[in-house]
Amino acid sequence: MKLIDRLERKFGRYAITNSTIYLIAAQTLFLVLIMMGKLDRSQIYFTADKLFQGEWWRLATFLFDPPIQNPLFAFFAWYLFYLMGSALEELWGAFRYNLFLLLGYCLMVAASFVTPAYPVSNAFIGGSVFLAFAFLFPDFQLLLFFVLPVRVKWLALITWLGYGYLCLVGGWSTRMMVLASVGNFLIFFARDIKLTFKHGKRQMVKRATATVVRNDQPFHCCTVCGITDKSHPKMDFRYCPECEGQYCYCTEHIFNHKHVKK
Known part of the structure; x- marks a missing residue:
């Protein structure tokens, strides 16, 4: 995306590397404090109502809310978050990964002002990291x-279906x-999704109108x-959105090639 490229050239030096590790470390600390009785989870979650009451620290502390209070399950949740978050940072670079997380954070906080009493969960931000990784x-x-070995694309499909179900049966909040x-996720991958559907439609038309198609073609x-x-x-x-024209690349070269400009 050209806008992200411009932002990276201007602000890239401020990117925070290994941000996934910092988030996990902070959540680990908060989990220990909660288990020791030094911290109450009700003190760290975020709602717009609490912000209006002057509890501004909640803008940051909800990011450090541990995924679950059971240490064993929390460990596996952190492991997956580290695995996927680190992969995205290595692929995109620290700035783009930071921007992805920051955008998710801002959207969640903004949504909270529409539903002031509804608490914001950082699990949704982790969910967007998972969807990006699966894509x-x-x-x-x-x-x-x-x-049981399962490809992440099927787990992502289940996640999308779950989100759709929540939209159907849940309230506006x-x-x-x-x-x-x-x-x-939609902002970062809109062009890729559009090109995927566009190319798929073209292939359907070609298959429908072709009179002879070789099996090995x-x-x-x-x-x-x-x-x-x-x-x-x-x-x-996949088809590169930066190249001018329909240029196809395998997963090893989609992010490792020279863009074709006419």
């Missing part, structure tokens, strides 16, 4: 219940939080290395 690495496998939680071919969906059926292919 970029759809074939990455997780061991469900430590036994829940709907606002769900929309805010996926807002940063590939539909996707990486512009850099030349591999196809036939030679590598498990490989994902």
